[in-house]
Amino acid sequence: MAIAKNTICVWYDKNAEEAARFYAEVFPDSAVGAVHRAPGDYPAGQEGDVLMVEFTVAGIPCLGLNGGPSIKHSEAFSFQISTEDQEETDRYWNAIVGNGGQENACGWCKDKWGISWQITPRVLMEAMAAGGGEAKRAFAAMMDMRKIDVAAIEAARRG
Structure with missing residues (x-):
């Protein structure tokens, strides 16, 4: 097994494998790799429990750690997924929010495990x-949105 030089480690209470399998179903270039079981008892679990799960989200190597309920997620960490159009934006947003997640402002949402996601159409980043008036208008339009409306951003860009 080749170990990546840099891997994002995401702390879960006890559902790292379930989360990794969900991400692999939703996002292209995503997969679940090795599932590592605890070689002994630990504060959040017992020998044989799933301890770590290697997975990839949109090409980024990650490690899910079942560390227990003591660490809580915040928006200080998020996955940002760039989308090409409204259909792709809707697909990812609906998968996350529609499976126990929650909407937030400006293209942000949380999955049912508390991980934050930015579902960001490329047109918004462009x-x-x-800069200038185009950025200001697009930014102002985005501030009133939850899921990003691609047509509204394009209209704001044009003025």
């Missing part, structure tokens, strides 16, 4: 990169 508008921000353009």
